[in-house]
Amino acid sequence: MTTLFLANQFLIFCFFAMIIFAAINDVSRFCIPNAVSLGLIILYPLHVLVSPVPIDWLRSLMMAGVVFGAGFVLFSRGLMGGGDVKLLTAAALWAGGGLLLPLLVVMGLVGGVLAALAWLLQYARRYRAGGIAGLLMHDPAIAAPKVPYGVAIAAGAGYAGIKLLAS
Numbered sequence: 001m002t003t004l005f006l007a008n009q010f011l012i013f014c015f016f017a018m019i020i021f022a023a024i025n026d027v028s029r030f031c032i033p034n035a036v037s038l039g040l041i042i043l044y045p046l047h048v049l050v051s052p053v054p055i056d057w058l059r060s061l062m063m064a065g066v067v068f069g070a071g072f073v074l075f076s077r078g079l080m081g082g083g084d085v086k087l088l089t090a091a092a093l094w095a096g097g098g099l100l101l102p103l104l105v106v107m108g109l110v111g112g113v114l115a116a117l118a119w120l121l122q123y124a125r126r127y128r129a130g131g132i133a134g135l136l137m138h139d140p141a142i143a144a145p146k147v148p149y150g151v152a153i154a155a156g157a158g159y160a161g162i163k164l165l166a167s
Contacts, residue, residue, distance in 0.1 A: 004050045011046055014039075019087075022154055023150050023153075025150070026149070030146055031083060036090075037087050044060075044146070054135075063092055063095070064089050067092040068092075079103065084150060115147050
């Protein structure tokens with residue numbers, strides 16, 4: 001194995017470590033540290049330089065820009081957190097054009113499961129608080145559950161990372 005190949009493998013493992021760290025932080029604190037997204041963006045040029053296969057970095061940059069633009073619109077409407085937008089943009093950079101769609105599909109599926117679990121948790125709390133009547137009436141004391149969407153982003157990014165390792 002060449003030194004460049006090993007360096008690329010190391011960078012992809014760093015990518016995995018960062019997205020796992022982001023997911024854990026999102027679950028525990030509902031916050032994705034800026035350092036994670038920044039770290040992913042800083043490591044990307046090194047990945048481009050040492051990758052054993054050619055990377056269309058310009059296309060990856062454009063795709064990340066499109067993802068950031070869409071994320072910014074969602075953030076400005078209160079539909080997505082800023083940390084989620086930054087993490088998704090950094091993950092899109094790594095995924096590039098070829099892996100962005102699979103990343104988004106996996107992210108959407110995992111995000112849907114997380115949202116369904118959050119919804120079920122909310123209804124369980126309502127039932128516990130007021131029985132059947134609690135299910136039918138909105139209780140402002142029972143807050144709507146938050147969804148740690150960084151977990152879904154990390155799942156999609158992890159899928160893309162596995163594909164990067166295989167190439």
